[in-house]
Amino acid sequence: MTTPASSPTSLPIVEARNVTVRFGSFTALNDVSFSIPESPKGEFIAIIGPSGCGKSTLLNLLAGFNRPTSGELLVKGSPIDGPGRERGMIFQQYSSFPHLTVFQNVMFGLKINRVELGLDRAACKERAAELIRQVGLEAHRDKYPHQLSGGQQQRVAIARSLAMEPRILLLDEPFSALDEPTRLEMQELLVELWYRTHPTIFCVTHSVSEAVYLGVRVWIFTQAPGQIAYDIRDAIPPTVGVPPLVAQESAEFKEAVFVVTEAFRRVSSGKLAEMNLNSKISDPQVKP
Ligand SMILES: Nc1ncnc2c1ncn2[C@@H]1O[C@H](COP(=O)(O)OP(=O)(O)OP(=O)(O)O)[C@@H](O)[C@H]1O
Ligand SMILES: [Mg+2]
Numbered sequence: 001m002t003t004p005a006s007s008p009t010s011l012p013i014v015e016a017r018n019v020t021v022r023f024g025s026f027t028a029l030n031d032v033s034f035s036i037p038e039s040p041k042g043e044f045i046a047i048i049g050p051s052g053c054g055k056s057t058l059l060n061l062l063a064g065f066n067r068p069t070s071g072e073l074l075v076k077g078s079p080i081d082g083p084g085r086e087r088g089m090i091f092q093q094y095s096s097f098p099h100l101t102v103f104q105n106v107m108f109g110l111k112i113n114r115v116e117l118g119l120d121r122a123a124c125k126e127r128a129a130e131l132i133r134q135v136g137l138e139a140h141r142d143k144y145p146h147q148l149s150g151g152q153q154q155r156v157a158i159a160r161s162l163a164m165e166p167r168i169l170l171l172d173e174p175f176s177a178l179d180e181p182t183r184l185e186m187q188e189l190l191v192e193l194w195y196r197t198h199p200t201i202f203c204v205t206h207s208v209s210e211a212v213y214l215g216v217r218v219w220i221f222t223q224a225p226g227q228i229a230y231d232i233r234d235a236i237p238p239t240v241g242v243p244p245l246v247a248q249e250s251a252e253f254k255e256a257v258f259v260v261t262e263a264f265r266r267v268s269s270g271k272l273a274e275m276n277l278n279s280k281i282s283d284p285q286v287k288p
Contacts, residue, residue: 011077013038013200014062014168019071020225021057029054029061030225031071038076042167042198044191046211048260049221049229050268055204057226059170062202063089075168085113088161088199092173094153096145096160103141106131106159113164131159134196135189151182158190162197169194171203175210184244187213195240208264212236212256213244220263229267235259 014036021029036043047055060066061073064083073080075087083089096105106128110117114124132141135155145153154174161169174190175183187210194201205211211218217233237252247253 010038012036012074013043013076015072015074015077017072017074019058019061019068019073021054021061021066022069027225028057029068030227032058032227033071034228034231036200039200040198042194043200044194044214044216045200045202045219046215046217047202047204047219047221048206048208048211048264049219049226050223053221053224054226055221056172059089059172059202059204062168063087063170065089085109085116085164086166087168087170088164088166089170090154090157090161090172090174092176094145094150094157096153096156098145101142101144102132102137102148102156102159103128105145105156106163109160110163117165127163128159131163134162134193135159149182150178151186154178154186155189158193162193165197167199169199169201169203171201173204173206176206183210187244190214191240208257208260209244209248209253212253212260213239213247218260220260220267222267223270230263232256232260232263 012035014034016032016034019029019032020027036045047058049055057066061068062080064080064087075084080087097108100108107124110119110124110128114121119127129141132138135158137152137155137159140148140152145156148156157174171190175186178186190201190203191214203214205214215236216238217231218236219228220230220232221227222229235256237247237250237256239247239253
């Protein structure tokens with residue numbers, strides 16, 4: 001899948017300028033720079049890298065939960081100075097309110113942001129019902145989180161986030177607590193929702209095949225202090241509308257898994273030498 005062209009004058013949807021994060025004397029992220037152009041289709045960036053390399057740290061910065069020690073993070077040219085409705089975050093652990101039903105959970109943010117979203121009460125209810133339908137929870141709308149499976153709880157989290165119509169969606173290992181069949185279902189749902197609502201997505205995962213299935217591009221981080229070692233785009237096949245088990249059978253998918261695995265192996269062994277896998281990997285510098 002190619003990255004859609006953006007107008008030369010539009011500001012990047014997300015930009016990192018020389019971002020460094022230190023915790024005491026430990027450097028978690030070191031001089032990270034990238035620029036993601038605004039695009040009508042939204043970008044889907046899957047992020048993998050060794051444990052402790054700063055992936056969650058980057059997502060927390062983008063969510064506005066934390067600040068860089070130096071450098072800048074911008075959304076549409078404005079520095080991120082805290083959480084915002086245009087950025088939704090979904091964690092590995094289900095984060096719904098335990099005392100609210102599925103419907104009430106999805107309604108929660110809508111009610112708070114009703115005026116900003118320009119919705120009256122009836123429109124909020126309609127939107128919540130529609131999102132619950134889209135994530136396949138119609139039959140469960142009056143259940144509480146403890147009455148739902150892990151996959152169903154992640155569906156609630158996705159519906160809650162999408163209700164705010166975020167332009168940027170941040171997912172930190174969202175499916176890693178799920179069993180394999182449920183994880184595959186959720187991967188397919190996420191790609192479908194991304195394609196329909198086109199936010200820019202940053203999704204951290206530990207699985208190469210999940211990264212290849214989900215992402216339009218795959219970033220591979222170096223070991224801490226984290227930097228983006230590889231930005232793999234051309235090798236990643238489009239998967240919209242194709243179930244993961246079917247996609248995984250194609251020659252392009254297998255080739256992409258090989259390319260990403262090889263890059264990851266080099267990162268893990270500290271060998272960041274130039275790769276020459278038929279030029280399928282772009283420069284380490286992440287530019288639009
Ligand atoms: N609040 C903190 N205080 C001190 N060190 C921290 C803090 N948050 C993260 N770190 C350290 O920064 C490094 C990067 O952490 P981060 O959680 O971003 O890693 P990660 O790439 O998400 O790893 P994993 O794949 O295991 O989730 C780790 O070594 C971690 O111990
Ligand atoms: Mg993490």
